Amino acid sequence: MKKLHKILLSSTFIFAIATVCTDAAFAAAQTVTLSVPGMYCAVCPITVRKALEKVAGVSKVNVSYENKEAVVTFDDAKTSIKALEDATFDAGYESKPKN
């Protein structure tokens, strides 16, 4: 019984470490480059930028009209690439992550 107790304790310990590491990974800032092909004039990038900045968890947005892309830094514990795509779509611009 004593041995089993020890095993349970150590697995709890490992689980605790794994949980801490997972949480830290989830809190990491991610950067994604979204292709936004629908931008057709100098005002479009401003609209796209404002739409992305409204998303909770987004910390930085850089939109290039010339490259037709938006570089977004976000907390992936608070938002997702899908949510970013939805935000630009709602503003009238389709976007998808570039690779």
Ligand SMILES: [Cu+2]
């Ligand atoms: Cu425009």
